[in-house]
Amino acid sequence: MPDRVLRAMDFPTIDHRGPEFQRLGKKVLADAQKLFQTKSPVVIYPSSGTGGWEAALVNTLSPGDHVLMYETGHFAILWKKLADRLGLTTRLIESNWRHGADPVEIERYLRDDVGHAIKGVCVVHNETSTGVTSDVAAVRRAIDAAKHPALLFVDAVSSIGALDYRHDEWGVDVAVAGSQKGLMMPPGLAFNALSAKALSASRSAKLPRSYWHWQEILEANVNGFWPYTPATNLLYGFSEACDMLFEEGLSKVFARHQRLAKATRAAVSAWGLEMLCQNPSQYSGAVTAVLMPKNERGESLNADQLRAQILERFNMSLGQGLSKVSGQVFRIGHLGDFNDLSLMGTLAGIEMGLELAGVPFRRGGVAAAMASLIQADSDIEDERPLAQAFG
Amino acid sequence: MPDRVLRAMDFPTIDHRGPEFQRLGKKVLADAQKLFQTKSPVVIYPSSGTGGWEAALVNTLSPGDHVLMYETGHFAILWKKLADRLGLTTRLIESNWRHGADPVEIERYLRDDVGHAIKGVCVVHNETSTGVTSDVAAVRRAIDAAKHPALLFVDAVSSIGALDYRHDEWGVDVAVAGSQKGLMMPPGLAFNALSAKALSASRSAKLPRSYWHWQEILEANVNGFWPYTPATNLLYGFSEACDMLFEEGLSKVFARHQRLAKATRAAVSAWGLEMLCQNPSQYSGAVTAVLMPKNERGESLNADQLRAQILERFNMSLGQGLSKVSGQVFRIGHLGDFNDLSLMGTLAGIEMGLELAGVPFRRGGVAAAMASLIQADSDIEDERPLAQAFG
């Protein structure tokens, strides 16, 4: 989390009905559209990302409506539970967490739904629990190919600000995001990026709602305001985070994450370990989940013991395996305010941790990651050659 | 907003599943109970106070349930609109905004509801829009006297941390608060203080809910955690604000607010102006709304013009009159991190502003406020006499 963002937030809260706030409000609403790559409105809530999931559904659906969810990992499952509690009928395509949502399967499912009982399809773009991404554009094409009117809901919580997410181009109806991942901010803001079709659906949706109701918010947003007290200081931070992302340039931000992800995978492979994600086209640029090796009895060594040892010895916290893969994986985050050298520190901590913990592995991960980064530089130099200082 | 609170919030967000967070979580949950003067659980949401209103209702009521609301001012009306949108049937006791909720009227209303269609009574403890408080304990007694099973919902948004609010002693079922008033914090946290009866009601309540659902939160709270990402940095601020309040001592905090409110009213009276609140027993210790004088045609002079002139000349922002009293009142906030001398600066700005704007008034408000504060000191000295330095 960059100090610049934290400091932007620790100023006194301005009057949320005054002209200074109005300027802030208009700016952050425009920033949000730029982030989601959309011309449609983006709604910002004082809420965690979970509230964004709820808002997307209650604004567009009616009690009992069917929604198709895809089990890409832990967060897809949580979203399903939330939908169940809201009184929706969820249908889950199950999966082993090692690949993204399969458009073919979705298309088949929707073709079978001849009565169009299914009102929405929910997909997680970047599964933080597995390091697997789903091809959102392909899911859209699958829905269209099935000539199905269902809305497309996308969890972009850990994509926004880290991975290339194209709301309009991909034809997403409601995208959900939070402040605490690629935006390098504390949690406390949730986002809904809309489409014309989603707005239209909201007019006839019957789920009760007030706090999450888009209409009143959108009306107030026209003038840069909110119908109720916004989380002004988090908006300060959001504004600053957007400035940082736009100063670097979104395409450079995305390329940086991909370069770091590739170097991370080079290290994992050099260690002789396996990624949880099985399909290279679905590797996440934001997080890499690594499977622990198995012992002679075919049982996974305990990832949490390794994580604990690395935390104690190097004061570095790796992501834990959640629910289905608990204890079997550790996760390396490489999103946000992260650069080549901080990644090298991270990978060195893991390499030393693997050794100190006695995990069977091969050394050379950091070296492989350095080679990967240098290769990335030379790939760029092929286009834009730079003179070497020496030799 | 004290710098101490702002600075507490600008630290990197810790892992909300780790042991450091756990300590924070347990502390702030205990702090919240102390603030509400309750032994029942308090639920904390990443949300604005409006979300707290919604949470209170969706956790305890079912579609179509009747709720009795009392029109004490702007915020009571907003709460009613929210209840309407959630599919509840609201019954409003109308009022002229110049006095608090009348327990006699509430008791009569409930006695008439022989079928107990009314499931809840909603009252705003401190109406920020009018500077009028309602006697919550008396409302409880009215419900009990009517032998009515309705739940008692209280908006304590601008009471908590400023006015003496006694959740358990007064028999409130759900109290709602936010972070941005007496807690001297930025907005972004909402609170629900519960009762056993409210918890029991939540088990059969039928309004759909997930984000606001108490149960899962209370289960996770047992260990100091939340079921979804909490607004960690706002919790840092909340923890610090509670430390400040408890260091001063809640009873001293409340007494300070009452002393400042009394001095403010002494100034208003000396100016020859009228308080919006007509009943002295209902004067708010947190905010004072002042009626502008009328011209010879009996029309109120425009409060917003005065406010604008004071803002431009003294860089001081007074509260505006909302909806029904728009343009007719200005409001003096004296809550939060406010002391005798900052109040004197505020009152001097108003006194000079009244003069510069040509409002008909009498000088001497600041002098009267100083006399009020000195009198307050001598009242204390009667009990605990202190030697004067001279004379």
Next chain:
Amino acid sequence: MPDRVLRAMDFPTIDHRGPEFQRLGKKVLADAQKLFQTKSPVVIYPSSGTGGWEAALVNTLSPGDHVLMYETGHFAILWKKLADRLGLTTRLIESNWRHGADPVEIERYLRDDVGHAIKGVCVVHNETSTGVTSDVAAVRRAIDAAKHPALLFVDAVSSIGALDYRHDEWGVDVAVAGSQKGLMMPPGLAFNALSAKALSASRSAKLPRSYWHWQEILEANVNGFWPYTPATNLLYGFSEACDMLFEEGLSKVFARHQRLAKATRAAVSAWGLEMLCQNPSQYSGAVTAVLMPKNERGESLNADQLRAQILERFNMSLGQGLSKVSGQVFRIGHLGDFNDLSLMGTLAGIEMGLELAGVPFRRGGVAAAMASLIQADSDIEDERPLAQAFG
């Protein structure tokens, strides 16, 4: 001390030999010239203001040189002691601390010095200990009228950023300032503003010096650097403080201080108390020293008891009387980040403190100060009439 300045200082220290520092260095050196209203160089030291006194003398004088000092108050005496310790021969014009340096007396003294043994005349522009200013331009004219070659040294420690100080126009040779008064900064920076004559004197001056040596610093300053490690973070603060002063406009800053000083004196007079400064043309715009009334035995009431009582009751710290006037005066600072309403809070604290302490006085000081501020507004309005909102 404005939060904006404090926050500007808490960033990591940049490399003081790099290009980013160079930009900062050039900016602050230009800012310093603007502050002193000079085209000559200004030297900035990591040091307290006392170091600035020493630097002024060791760069321009030789062991045993005579300097003429004027006893305007506590700080003039400290400067004299410092000069004595450096091996200079000091000649002090004594005074009762109730008026500024008398140019007539200085001229007479210099005319008597036919052998030109006196190499420098030292005057304090704004005596913080007494609230008395000296007419620096008149002192310059006195030296010139006496056709005496002595250098003119001016302590501008509490003038810079608060009072109109005109280095070039007034013909000062070395002015000394510090960071902690009108610049609204923490202490730790000292300044020497030079003249061509001072630079010329520095070439033949024989007092040993290295840290304070102008030459090496001025050479490095040409490129925005320093010959040794500068106090970079204090320079961040200085840069921000200058931005604030220049945004408001120096002439407006000076006018604001004079307006607040006049209102303060109106309060003091209304209380029936006496200013230490006896000559109205020498009233300080930055600080007002107030004499305590005397008891029937002609002894001053103890100012420090009053100060202690105000500190305890209102958490407000007034300046103490120093050495010669210890216990007899209290001082009201009205410099730096101070506005009409903070002054009213301050004066109200004193008025209530006088009453609570039993000091014989008349009420009405705050009212008189408000009248003074309103009068100041109407003086401006005579030129630039503004419509009143009402009446």
Next chain:
Amino acid sequence: MPDRVLRAMDFPTIDHRGPEFQRLGKKVLADAQKLFQTKSPVVIYPSSGTGGWEAALVNTLSPGDHVLMYETGHFAILWKKLADRLGLTTRLIESNWRHGADPVEIERYLRDDVGHAIKGVCVVHNETSTGVTSDVAAVRRAIDAAKHPALLFVDAVSSIGALDYRHDEWGVDVAVAGSQKGLMMPPGLAFNALSAKALSASRSAKLPRSYWHWQEILEANVNGFWPYTPATNLLYGFSEACDMLFEEGLSKVFARHQRLAKATRAAVSAWGLEMLCQNPSQYSGAVTAVLMPKNERGESLNADQLRAQILERFNMSLGQGLSKVSGQVFRIGHLGDFNDLSLMGTLAGIEMGLELAGVPFRRGGVAAAMASLIQADSDIEDERPLAQAFG
């Protein structure tokens, strides 16, 4: 520079004559003694470290006194120049910057000074420009062996807080330090740690001094105060930095620096590069200077080109070679708030930079550094064996 220290400094400056400051003053003076490992007083100046050099000399010596300086590197030479300008007679033992002060040579020099013209011996404990330390205790023994009464002056600017410096045990008379190295603070404070002999010398020393005069400062320090305005906000930072160092434990802090220095040297050796420091017993734990390889014509490759390329590509700033070794070395700082993983990031940046710049070198430096750190762990485990998690 740790955020914790920066934030400690951005609070409003307290009254430096009040009781709150007094507590701070007493604390930091005690902290300073603990840091220097001395029971003698430590004087703290608002000044850069250069001022500390000056203070040490002007308090103890008289015009024309001889001092023996040892050319260990850039800073030793700067100190000599300062002494020259103060009117002292300096005698320099020249050297090639690749080893520390030689006690044998010093002893010989002092034995030759039969008339005891030499009043002081000046040695730099840790030469930041070369990464070479000098054995201060051995220099003391050399002086004693020569039965010479000269005072021992030690530059500990980059030792304090990073390397084990033992003022009393080693018999140093005046040690000089600054705030901006091992103390992890911004520049702006200088320190003089004294001895009884130094204090005695100060009573007869004839160099003029006032700002630097120990006596008045020591008198005021008895009560926790300073005779002139101290740099209060830098003292806040110093206090916090000391807390951090003492919480970790000085011996652990020193061991951490040595461990990181050893790993750095392992990397340098693996790269096939040479340390500037030739004597392993004099390797610095705070900074390592690395010689660039030579080309076929025997000329050093340009270190500054490499530094520039690493800065541009990895946003990492390495120390430059100063004066005599300009362009021939780059310096790796590993002092202050630095840990295993930040060192790995640094070394990875250099290893990739060497490759991208085309410098002839061998890969494997980072791997060697990791092996060094793991070995260090196992050395500790030999004493305190810890169970491995696996294997």
